[in-house]
Amino acid sequence: MESKKTILLAGATGFIGKELISELSSSFELKILTRHKDKLNPNFYFWNPALNEIDETVFENVTHIINLCGAGIVDKRWTESRKKELSDSRVIPAEFLFSKLEFIPKLEQYITASGINCYDIENTEKIYSEEDEIAHDFVSQLVKNWEKGADIFKTKCEVLKVRISFVISEKGGGITKIEKPIKMGFGAIIGSGNQAMPWIHLTDLVRLFHFGIDKKLSGIYHAVSGNSTNKEVTLLLAKKNQKRIWLPKIPAFILKIILGKLSILVLKGLKASNSKILAKGFEFKFKKIEDCF
Ligand SMILES: NC(=O)c1ccc[n+]([C@@H]2O[C@H](COP(=O)([O-])OP(=O)(O)OC[C@H]3O[C@@H](n4cnc5c(N)ncnc54)[C@H](OP(=O)(O)O)[C@@H]3O)[C@@H](O)[C@H]2O)c1
Structure with missing residues (x-):
């Protein structure tokens, strides 16, 4: 019998990673990197990419x-120092892993998370595909550099870049932040409410990563089940919690004062296509936003 392939997971101690570990654990040997010594156990290994720290034996058998x-x-x-942190926390770990390639001779595939918010957010009608150009705003350029950090692996192996949309799950993530005020009876629609919100259920997202390994995919793929709106999601959450949305819409200028530049992410939205992954034969379990709640 063929032995199990070994996956090294970085950044997998959080919301998506925990679910990904349970999705992959029966099919693969997993080794998980973390910067927190208190999280270590036989499958968890310490590293600190910013300080060039890692035990190189972790790379043994990694495919x-x-x-x-x-x-x-x-x-x-998004202060200037936060922007740097957002960029460094994505680019430095990739470059650090690349610097260790000599210890990973069996590497077949490098998969990176990426973000869907990388297209011209002002064009609200277009449904963006993976071939569309990356825009010039801060988040789009962050995505560009993030993916550039993955592309350096192309000299060695397949590189898969998963542009993740808004991830929905009962287990946490952004949806719990939206749901909290609604549960308390203070939910409100943000801005016009019509801003697009491409989304994927956490279950489908981790299945998509698994699918990408099984099918040896490379290139960019959108992780998007559908495109909803802020208003639709808010009203569905209100219905689920048996609450009424009675407050007026939160005007854009208030959000700009509270959130600063990052308000753009809640006030504007873009639509993204999932045709490319569907064409590869991937089937979403959660096809309609209503199914998620
Ligand atoms: N959740 C979403 O809706 C969503 C949507 C689009 C894209 N994404 C992207 O998907 C990825 C995972 O998302 P998530 O929601 O699971 O995030 P999360 O819960 O915040 O977890 C982030 C992970 O990144 C690691 N990390 C953070 N800063 C780091 C640094 N400077 N150096 C090395 N590791 C660092 C942490 O590892 P340790 O602290 O254990 O070392 C942690 O495991 C992120 O890149 C995120 O931007 C998420």
Whole structure:
């Protein structure tokens, strides 16, 4: 019997990574990197890419790397130092892993998380595909550099870049942040409410990563089940929690004061296509946003 392939996971101690570990654990040997010594156990290994720290024995037998590293894009206001942190936390881990290639001779595939918010957000009618040009705003350029950090692996192996949309799950993530005020009876529609919100259920996202390994995919793929709107999601969450949305819409200028430049991510949205992954034979379990709640 063929022995299991070994996947090295970076940035997998968070919201998506935990689910990905449970999706992949029966099919693959997993080795998980973390910067936190208190999280170590036989499958978890310490590293600190910013300080060039890693025990190189972790690379033994590794055939695949999945890199989900990245500081939270909407967690803090985008000051200049935060912007640097958002970029460094994505680019430095990839470059650090690349610098260790000599220890990973069996590497077949490098998979990176990436983001869907990389197209011209002002064009609200277009449904963007993977071939469309990357825009020039801060998040789009962050995505560009993030993916450039993955592309350096092309000299060695297949490189798969998964442009992740808004991830929905009962287990946490952004949806719990939207749901919290609604549960308390203070939910409100943001801006016009019509801004597009491409989304994917966490279950489908981790299945998509698994599919990408099984099918040896390379290139860019959107991880998007559908395109909803802020208003649709808010009303569905209100219905689920048996609450009424009675507050007026939150005007754009208030959000700009509260959130600064990152308000663009909640006030504007773009639509993205999933035709490319469907054409490869991937089937979504959660096809309609209503199914997620
Ligand atoms: N959740 C979403 O809706 C969504 C949507 C689009 C894209 N994404 C992207 O998908 C990836 C995973 O998302 P998530 O929601 O699971 O994030 P998360 O829960 O915040 O987890 C982030 C992970 O990145 C690692 N990390 C953070 N800063 C790092 C640094 N400077 N160096 C090395 N590792 C670092 C952390 O590892 P340790 O602290 O254990 O070392 C942690 O495991 C992120 O890159 C995120 O931008 C997420």
